[in-house]
Amino acid sequence: MAIRKSELYSSLWASCDALRGGMDASQYKDYVLVLLFLKYISDKFAGQPYAPLVIPDGSGFADMIALKGKAEIGDRINKQIIAPLVAANQQLSQSDFPDFNDQAKLGSGKELVDRLTDLIAIFETPALNFSRNRADDDDILGDAYEYLMRHFAVESGKSKGQFLTPAEVSRVKAQVLQIDSDDLKASTTVCDPFCGSGSLLLKVAAQAGRPVTLYGQEKDAATSGLARMNMILHGNPTAIIWQGNTLADPKLKEGEQLKQFDYVVANPPFSDKRWSTGIDAAKDPHSRFEGFGIPPAKQGDYAYLLHIVRTLKSTGRGSCILPHGVLFRGNAEAEIRKNLIQRGLIQGIIGLPANLFYGTGIPACILVIDKRDAGSREGIFLVDASKGFIKDGPKNRLRERDIHKIVDVFTRQLVVPGYSRFVPNEEIAGHDYNLNLPRYIDSSEAEDLQDIEAHLRGGIPERDTDALGAYWEVCPQLREALFRPLRPGYLELALPPAEVKATITAHPQFAGFLAGMAKHFAAWRQQAAAQLLALEASCHPKAVIRELSEGLLTHYQGQPLIDAYAVYQLLLDQWAETMQDDVYAISAEGWRAEPYRVLETDKKGKTKDKGWACDLVPKELLVRQLFAGDLELIEALRAQLEEASSRLAELEEEHGGEEGAFSELDKINKAAVNTRIKEIRKDPEAAEELAVLREWLELSDEEAATKKALRAAEAELDDQAYGRYDSLTDAEVRELVVQGKWLTTMEQAIASEVERVSQALTSRLKELGERYGEALPAISQRVEELEARVAGHLERMGFAWN
Numbered sequence: 001m002a003i004r005k006s007e008l009y010s011s012l013w014a015s016c017d018a019l020r021g022g023m024d025a026s027q028y029k030d031y032v033l034v035l036l037f038l039k040y041i042s043d044k045f046a047g048q049p050y051a052p053l054v055i056p057d058g059s060g061f062a063d064m065i066a067l068k069g070k071a072e073i074g075d076r077i078n079k080q081i082i083a084p085l086v087a088a089n090q091q092l093s094q095s096d097f098p099d100f101n102d103q104a105k106l107g108s109g110k111e112l113v114d115r116l117t118d119l120i121a122i123f124e125t126p127a128l129n130f131s132r133n134r135a136d137d138d139d140i141l142g143d144a145y146e147y148l149m150r151h152f153a154v155e156s157g158k159s160k161g162q163f164l165t166p167a168e169v170s171r172v173k174a175q176v177l178q179i180d181s182d183d184l185k186a187s188t189t190v191c192d193p194f195c196g197s198g199s200l201l202l203k204v205a206a207q208a209g210r211p212v213t214l215y216g217q218e219k220d221a222a223t224s225g226l227a228r229m230n231m232i233l234h235g236n237p238t239a240i241i242w243q244g245n246t247l248a249d250p251k252l253k254e255g256e257q258l259k260q261f262d263y264v265v266a267n268p269p270f271s272d273k274r275w276s277t278g279i280d281a282a283k284d285p286h287s288r289f290e291g292f293g294i295p296p297a298k299q300g301d302y303a304y305l306l307h308i309v310r311t312l313k314s315t316g317r318g319s320c321i322l323p324h325g326v327l328f329r330g331n332a333e334a335e336i337r338k339n340l341i342q343r344g345l346i347q348g349i350i351g352l353p354a355n356l357f358y359g360t361g362i363p364a365c366i367l368v369i370d371k372r373d374a375g376s377r378e379g380i381f382l383v384d385a386s387k388g389f390i391k392d393g394p395k396n397r398l399r400e401r402d403i404h405k406i407v408d409v410f411t412r413q414l415v416v417p418g419y420s421r422f423v424p425n426e427e428i429a430g431h432d433y434n435l436n437l438p439r440y441i442d443s444s445e446a447e448d449l450q451d452i453e454a455h456l457r458g459g460i461p462e463r464d465t466d467a468l469g470a471y472w473e474v475c476p477q478l479r480e481a482l483f484r485p486l487r488p489g490y491l492e493l494a495l496p497p498a499e500v501k502a503t504i505t506a507h508p509q510f511a512g513f514l515a516g517m518a519k520h521f522a523a524w525r526q527q528a529a530a531q532l533l534a535l536e537a538s539c540h541p542k543a544v545i546r547e548l549s550e551g552l553l554t555h556y557q558g559q560p561l562i563d564a565y566a567v568y569q570l571l572l573d574q575w576a577e578t579m580q581d582d583v584y585a586i587s588a589e590g591w592r593a594e595p596y597r598v599l600e601t602d603k604k605g606k607t608k609d610k611g612w613a614c615d616l617v618p619k620e621l622l623v624r625q626l627f628a629g630d631l632e633l634i635e636a637l638r639a640q641l642e643e644a645s646s647r648l649a650e651l652e653e654e655h656g657g658e659e660g661a662f663s664e665l666d667k668i669n670k671a672a673v674n675t676r677i678k679e680i681r682k683d684p685e686a687a688e689e690l691a692v693l694r695e696w697l698e699l700s701d702e703e704a705a706t707k708k709a710l711r712a713a714e715a716e717l718d719d720q721a722y723g724r725y726d727s728l729t730d731a732e733v734r735e736l737v738v739q740g741k742w743l744t745t746m747e748q749a750i751a752s753e754v755e756r757v758s759q760a761l762t763s764r765l766k767e768l769g770e771r772y773g774e775a776l777p778a779i780s781q782r783v784e785e786l787e788a789r790v791a792g793h794l795e796r797m798g799f800a801w802n
Contacts (some may be wrong), residue, residue, distance in 0.1 A: 273298045
C-alpha cells in the first residue's frame with residue numbers, strides 16, 4: 001500500500017512535533033528541515049556523476065542511519081556528514097547547518113542521543129524515497145517541505161514566524177506579475193532581496209513555467225541556509241542566495257552598483273524600526289532615496305520598497321507586501337508616496353484580509369510596481385480583497401476561489417462594484433495622494449434598513465424586493481406569485497411565510513432554473529469524465545487539477561444566481577479531501593485498486609486485524625455500485641433489527657415500573673426471564689406477567705435471529721466484495737472512481753450550492769414577511785386586548801387596576 005500524500009505530510013509533522021519537547025519551534029525547524037534536505041540529496045544525487053551536488057562517500061543519509069544510538073552521534077553528524085558535504089559543494093556553507101551537538105538545544109547524554117536517533121528514524125520511512133522524485137511542480141518533497149515550514153511558522157509565534165510568506169499570498173504575488181506571459185529566457189532574472197526561506201521566490205519561478213535565474217539575500221544566517229536548501233529541493237540548485245543585511249550591505253551588485261533585475265518580489269519585515277542601522281540614508285551610495293525622499297527613522301516600509309524600485313530594470317516589474325499604513329500615513333511617507341504616483345511607478349494595489357501572516361495580525365497590501373509603462377500611466381488599479389478569506393485555526397487564509405478572483409480581476413483590469421476599479425491620477429491627487437482603499441472602493445455590505453412606515457402601516461418596501469432583482473431576472477413571474485400590491489411603494493406576501501419555500505421550489509420558472517442547472521452540470525460532467533478517464537500513470541496531478549478546475553470555472557462563469565468562484569472552490573475542496581491522493585496514486589501506480597488489511601498494534605505490541613480497506617476504490621463505493629441487491633437486503637435486515645429492538649425497548653419501558661412485569665428481575669436478560677417464567681408459569685394470578693415475559697422472549701429471539709442473519713449477510717457481502725477486486729478490469733476501476741466517486745461527489749456538492757440559492761431567497765422573504773407582517777396599530781390593539789383581559793382577571797380576584 002502506497003502511503004497517501006496528505007497522510008505523509010501530517011505524519012511527518014506529528015512525529016517531528018512529538019520529539020520537539022520544550023525546544024522553540026523556530027530552532028527545532030532547522031534540525032528537521034536539514035534532515036529532510038540531507039535525505040533528499042542522498043536519495044537524488046548520491047553516486048550520480050553529473051549531479052548539481054556532490055555527496056562524498058561516507059556522508060550520505062545511510063551513513064547517518066549508521067550513527068543511530070551512538071554516544072557521539074551529534075559530533076559525528078557535524079564532522080562526518082555535514083563538514084565533508086560543505087567542503088565538496090561551494091553553494092553550501094557551514095553556517096547553513098545547525099549544530100547537531102548543541103546540548104543547550106538538544107539535551108545532553110542519552111537525551112541528545114535518543115532525540116537525534118528518533119529524528120533520523122522518522123525520515124527512514126520508505127515513502128520518503130526521493131530517488132525518483134520528478135523535477136516538475138509535482139514533487140512530493142517540495143510540498144512536504146512547505147507543509148512543515150508552514151506548521152513551524154505557526155508554532156514559532158509572533159516574532160519568529162516571518163521567515164515564511166503564506167503560500168497563498170506568494171501565489172497571488174507571482175501571478176499578478178504575469179511573468180508567464182512574457183518572453184522569458186534562462187537569463188531572465190528574478191530577485192527577492194529579503195527572501196526569508198525562499199518560498200516566494202520559488203513561487204515566482206514555478207509561475208514562470210520555464211527556467212529563469214534566481215537571486216536572493218536574507219539577513220538571518222540560519223534562514224538564508226534554509227533558503228539555499230529550499231532552492232536545491234525545488235530543482236533550482238544554481239540559485240544565488242546571499243546572507244546579509246540588504247539595506248545596509250547589499251550583496252547583489254555589479255561592481256559597486258546595485259544589480260538590476262527583470263522581476264523583484266519581496267515580503268519585507270513590516271514597519272521595521274531598525275531599518276536605518278548601518279545606513280546614512282542622506283548619503284546612500286546607491287541613491288535609493290534620491291528623488292523620492294528619506295523614510296522615517298522608525299518606519300522602514302518605504303525603505304524596502306525604494307530598494308525594490310532601484311533594483312528593477314527600466315522594463316522591470318515587481319511586487320511588495322507592505323502594511324496598509326503605507327497607503328495613507330503622512331509626513332515623509334506622504335511625500336514618497338506622491339513621488340511614486342507622479343512617476344507612474346505604481347501599477348496597482350491589492351488590499352488583503354487581516355491576520356494572514358505568521359508574524360503579525362495587521363492587514364497588508366500588495367503594491368505592484370511596473371517601470372515599463374511608467375511614463376504613460378494615467379492612474380492606479382485598486383482591488384479591495386479584504387473580505388475574501390476563511391478562518392484557519394488562529395489565522396485567516398485565502399481560499400482557492402479568493403486567489404483566482406484576485407488574479408482574474410487584477411490581470412484583466414475588471415471593474416467589480418465594491419471590489420475593484422481603476423482610479424485616475426486626478427482623483428488620487430484630489431485626495432492629496434492618499435491611497436487608503438475605502439476612499440475609492442466601498443466594500444462594506446449594504447445596510448439592511450428598517451422602514452418606519454412599513455412598521456407603522458404594514459407592508460414590505462418595494463426597495464427590499466427590488467434588491468432581489470437577480471432572482472426576478474431569472475424568474476420574473478415568481479415575483480408576482482409571491483407578492484401582491486398593498487399601496488404605492490409597498491407590497492405584501494400573497495401567502496403565509498411558512499409556504500414561501502414550497503411556492504418557490506414548485507414554481508415553473510424556478511423549476512426550469514433548477515433543470516437548467518442540472519443540464520449545465522451534465523454538460524461539464526461529460527467533458528470532465530472524458531479527461532479523467534484518460535488519465536494514465538505518470539500523469540502530472542497539479543496539471544490535471546489545473547485543467548479540470550479552470551474548465552469548471554469557465555463553464556460556470558456568466559450563469560445566473562451562481563457564483564462561479566464558489567463552484568470552483570467546491571472542486572478544489574474535493575481535490576484536497578480525496579482526489580489529490582487518488583490522482584497521485586494513479587500517477588505513481590496506475591489504476592490499481594488493491595485492498596489491504598487494516599492492522600492495529602496495541603500498547604502491548606499485539607497486532608489486531610481490523611478488516612480491510614482500499615483507498616482508490618473504497619469498499620462502500622464498490623458495494624454501492626456492484627452489489628446493490630445485496631446491500632438492499634442488508635438495509636432491510638437493519639431496518640428489521642431496528643424495529644425489533646425498538647419494540648423490545650418499548651415493552652421494557654411499559655412494564656418496567658414497581659408493579660410491572662419486570663419488577664422482580666435484577667437484570668432483564670434471557671436467563672433471568674426464563675427463570676422467572678419457570679417460577680410463575682403455574683401461578684394463575686401471574687398470567688398477565690407471564691404473557692409479558694413470553695412476549696419479551698419472542699421479541700428477544702426475533703432480535704437475536706435478525707442480528708445473526710445481518711452478521712451473516714454482512715460477512716458474505718464483505719467476502720464477495722473483497723474477492724471482487726481481483727476481477728475488476730481497468731475499465732471498471734476507471735468508471736467506479738471517475739463516475740461513481742469523483743463526479744458523483746461533485747454533483748452532490750454543486751446541487752447543495754444550487755439549493756443554497758433557493759434557501760437564501762426563502763430566508764430573506766420570510767425575514768421581511770415576519771418583520772413587517774404586523775403593523776403597529778394591530779400590535780397596539782392586541783396589547784389593549786391583553787391588558788383588558790389581565791385587568792378582568794385581577795378584578796375577579798378582588799384587585800383594582802389603576
